[in-house]
Amino acid sequence: AQSVAQPEDQVNVAEGNPLTVKCTYSVSGNPYLFWYVQYPNRGLQFLLKYITGDNLVKGSYGFEAEFNKSQTSFHLKKPSALVSDYALYFCAVRDTGTYKYIFGTGTRLKVLA
Amino acid sequence: DTGVSQNPRHKITKRGQNVTFRCDPISEHNRLYWYRQTLGQGPEFLTYFQNEAQLEKSRLLSDRFSAERPKGSFSTLEIQRTEQGDSAMYLCASSLAGVQPQHFGDGTRLSIL
Numbered sequence: 001a002q003s004v005a006q007p008e009d010q011v012n013v014a015e016g017n018p019l020t021v022k023c024t025y026s027v028s029g030n031p032y033l034f035w036y037v038q039y040p041n042r043g044l045q046f047l048l049k050y051i052t053g054d055n056l057v058k059g060s061y062g063f064e065a066e067f068n069k070s071q072t073s074f075h076l077k078k079p080s081a082l083v084s085d086y087a088l089y090f091c092a093v094r095d096t097g098t099y100k101y102i103f104g105t106g107t108r109l110k111v112l113a
Numbered sequence: 114d115t116g117v118s119q120n121p122r123h124k125i126t127k128r129g130q131n132v133t134f135r136c137d138p139i140s141e142h143n144r145l146y147w148y149r150q151t152l153g154q155g156p157e158f159l160t161y162f163q164n165e166a167q168l169e170k171s172r173l174l175s176d177r178f179s180a181e182r183p184k185g186s187f188s189t190l191e192i193q194r195t196e197q198g199d200s201a202m203y204l205c206a207s208s209l210a211g212v213q214p215q216h217f218g219d220g221t222r223l224s225i226l
Contacts, residue, residue, distance in 0.1 A: 004155075032212045043117070043204055043217030044156065051212050090155050094212070099169050101146070101215070103155030 002027045002095040006104035013081045014112050021076040021107045023091030032094040033074040035065055037087045038106070044090060050074060061085070081111045115139060119205050119218035126195060127226050133191045134221045138207030145188050146215060147180055148204040156204055162188060163210075192223075200225045 003026045013019045025031055032051055036044040048059025055067045065076045076089060091104040118137040126132050138145050143164050148156035159178070161169040164185035177195075182188040192199055202222050206215035 034214070036217075041219070043206070043219045044215075045217070046214035049212070049214060092155075099144075099161045099163075100158050100171075102158065103148075105153070105155050 002031075002093055002098075002100075002102050004091050004093050004102050004104040006089075006091055006107045008107050009105075010108045010110060012110045012112060015083055016080050019078050019081045019085070019109065019111075021089050021091075021109060023074045023076065023104060024072050025074060025091070025093045026072060027093055027095040029096035031074075032096070033065075033067065034092040034094075034101075035059065035063070035074075035076050036090045036092060036103075037061075038090065039087050047076070047089075081109075083111050083113050085109055086111050117205055117207055117216050117218035119203075119221050121221055122219065123222045123224070125224045125226065128195055128197060130195055131191065131193045132195060132223065133189050134203055134205075134223075136188045136190070136205030136207075136218060138187070138205070139216055140186075142207035142209055142216070143185065144208045144210060144213075145182055146206045146208075147188070147190050148206065150202045150204055150220070151200075159190075195223075195225050197225050199223060 005024045034049045035047040038044045050057045050067045058064045088106045094101045145162040147159040150156045162182040177193045180190045202220040204220045206217045208215045
């Protein structure tokens with residue numbers, strides 16, 4: 001069965017510092033991986049996806065993610081955090097052969113000015 | 114704005130009543146998803162439509178839940194005989210075919226008295 005783990009409920013980072021939000025996954029086939037962001041009382045917004053190819057994926061708002069097959073990880077990164085990055089971040093996976101997406105429990109990112 | 118629209122935004126009802134939510138996807142999107150999100154959790158997959166066909170349904174979805182997409186456009190999610198545990202945010206998302214990003218609505222928050 002496919003699953004996603006986000007080991008940190010919250011990540012604190014100082015404004016201007018690099019940030020990393022962790023995600024690991026488990027699927028039986030090749031994974032399709034996604035990151036979404038959620039602001040209060042809103043739906044989720046797409047940041048980036050990995051299907052195949054280059055392990056470093058660039059997305060919206062300066063975010064990027066690195067796919068690591070051996071560690072089954074897909075960590076979200078940004079070189080320099082902004083106060084406006086404060087939000088809830090979700091990793092999601094879809095296994096090949098299914099239309100079902102599995103989301104992690106989310107990581108709240110707090111950026112300290 | 115031509116994003117995904119969900120109505121109502123908030124529904125308060127008494128235990129045992131039936132409720133129906135509506136989702137209007139982005140017009141050219143043939144894929145539509147329903148999710149349930151509770152506090153501190155990620156979206157939980159409920160069901161998936163491709164055009165008017167319901168192709169996948171979570172085993173967690175009890176017989177009290179039903180979803181339709183009669184003409185492959187808007188969709189409705191009905192919950193019969195609501196229970197306290199049904200209190201949650203219900204999210205709808207749509208996408209194009211293939212491994213494409215899902216576009217989420219802002220959700221319908223269901224509160225059971």
